[in-house]
Amino acid sequence: MRDMVIAPSVLTADLADLAAACTEAVDAGLDWLHLDVMDGNFVPNLTFGPPVIRSLRRALGDGPTFDAHLMVSNAEDVYLDYIEAGCNHLTVHVEAVTHLHRLIHAIREAGASVGVVLNPATPVEAALAVLEDVDLVLVMSVNPGFGGQSFIPGVESKVRRLAEAIAAQQAAGGRPVQLQIDGGVKSHNIAMLRSWGVTNAVVGSGLFNDKATIAANLADLDRALAEA
Numbered sequence: 417m418r419d420m421v422i423a424p425s426v427l428t429a430d431l432a433d434l435a436a437a438c439t440e441a442v443d444a445g446l447d448w449l450h451l452d453v454m455d456g457n458f459v460p461n462l463t464f465g466p467p468v469i470r471s472l473r474r475a476l477g478d479g480p481t482f483d484a485h486l487m488v489s490n491a492e493d494v495y496l497d498y499i500e501a502g503c504n505h506l507t508v509h510v511e512a513v514t515h516l517h518r519l520i521h522a523i524r525e526a527g528a529s530v531g532v533v534l535n536p537a538t539p540v541e542a543a544l545a546v547l548e549d550v551d552l553v554l555v556m557s558v559n560p561g562f563g564g565q566s567f568i569p570g571v572e573s574k575v576r577r578l579a580e581a582i583a584a585q586q587a588a589g590g591r592p593v594q595l596q597i598d599g600g601v602k603s604h605n606i607a608m609l610r611s612w613g614v615t616n617a618v619v620g621s622g623l624f625n626d627k628a629t630i631a632a633n634l635a636d637l638d639r640a641l642a643e644a
């Protein structure tokens with residue numbers, strides 16, 4: 417039994433056959449799917465939105481968790497569309513939202529769990545300010561917009577600080593919070609990230625690549641975690 421969530425990021429999957437790629441990930445035992453929604457405005461890349469997610473949900477059924485990483489400039493206007501399309505969890509960028517506390521509660525009231533995400537240069541205080549309100553904090557370990565980038569080691573202090581704050585909140589009877597990291601996670605660093613306090617690791621090109629199957633790539637990640 418894995419002691420952390422490995423969340424496949426479908427951005428580096430074959431987007432021409434996204435349902436098959438997601439099904440392969442689910443069949444390999446990964447049921448938390450990280451959907452990288454990019455609007456070409458908040459980030460330079462443009463991926464997919466509610467219509468594609470709705471088709472994915474139809475293809476995969478109700479089992480897998482759809483975690484939408486909203487790299488969009490207008491999350492306050494569109495969040496309901498993602499929930500109605502079948503997302504169970506929405507993570508919003510603190511850099512792109514004017515009224516973050518209000519949006520967090522609106523997402524929860526609409527029936528989804530909710531997270532906030534910090535870009536590499538965004539101070540940890542932005543997440544600490546709403547830690548009692550969220551189910552997840554995502555620390556970007558690459559600059560958002562593309563898969564296959566190199567891990568930014570400078571995020572270590574931010575991750576450790578968040579892990580401490582989350583543990584203190586839970587010890588005081590507060591809401592449990594997942595600590596997710598996203599970008600450049602591979603078998604050579606995933607055990608280190610767990611030691612920093614990460615409980616949910618997004619993996620894109622480390623799982624979806626033409627070197628091996630998802631199951632084989634996942635076995636490498638699990639081996640790294642088991643041997644640490």
Ligand code: DX5
Nearest residue numbers: 560561563564599600620621
């Ligand atoms: C980048 C996305 C990440 C990315 C991860 O903006 O948010 O989820 O797809 O891909 P890898 O694991 O290849 O860095």
Ligand code: ZN
Nearest residue numbers: 425452485598
């Ligand atoms: Zn992502």
